[in-house]
Amino acid sequence: xxxxxxxxxxxxxxxxxxxxxxxxxxxxxxxxxxxxxxxxxxxxxxxxxxxxxxxxxxxxxxxxxxxxxxxxxxxxxxxxxxxxxxxxxxxxxxxxxxxxxxxxxxxxxxxxxxxxxxxxxxxxxxxxxxxxxxxxxx
Numbered sequence: 001x002x003x004x005x006x007x008x009x010x011x012x013x014x015x016x017x018x019x020x021x022x023x024x025x026x027x028x029x030x031x032x033x034x035x036x037x038x039x040x041x042x043x044x045x046x047x048x049x050x051x052x053x054x055x056x057x058x059x060x061x062x063x064x065x066x067x068x069x070x071x072x073x074x075x076x077x078x079x080x081x082x083x084x085x086x087x088x089x090x091x092x093x094x095x096x097x098x099x100x101x102x103x104x105x106x107x108x109x110x111x112x113x114x115x116x117x118x119x120x121x122x123x124x125x126x127x128x129x130x131x132x133x134x135x136x137x138x
Contacts, residue, residue, distance in 0.1 A: 017056045024059075028052035087113055095133035102126060104133035 028048045035041040043051075084090065093108040104127040110118040127133050 017053060017060060019056070019060070021052060021056050024052040024056040025049060028055065089113070093137040095130070095137040097127060097130040097133035099130075102128055104136065106133070106137040108137060 025048075028051050032043050032048050032051075035043070090111040091108065092111075093106070095107075096105045098104070103123065103125045105121065105123055107121040108119065112118070124133075124136060127136065
């Protein structure tokens with residue numbers, strides 16, 4: 001049995017890992033060696049192999065999702081804005097906050113149906129957070 005053959009070894013049940021675990025064991029040995037050298041932490045051989053198996057199982061679970069991939073059908077148009085009742089005044093607002101100067105720029109646009117658009121902007125100082133800046137914009 002050669003080391004080159006070890007790349008084809010398969011871990012048998014009941015470990016729950018159906019792929020080659022050689023590289024997981026090598027990684028666990030390497031990290032355990034680093035813990036011993038740099039942190040003076042000792043681990044038993046059983047703990048090292050157990051951690052390798054746990055890491056392999058965790059990695060395997062992370063590779064598969066229970067939801068099948070969704071495909072978007074061509075030709076379907078998606079609305080960018082939700083449908084609003086007729087006669088509704090739309091209000092869009094935003095803020096840009098500068099952390100260094102604790103100042104913010106605010107802007108808003110009101111779009112009433114059948115009327116001219118109303119818009120405005122303002123600069124404010126002494127605004128300590130982006131969240132407060134967004135609240136001021138509203």
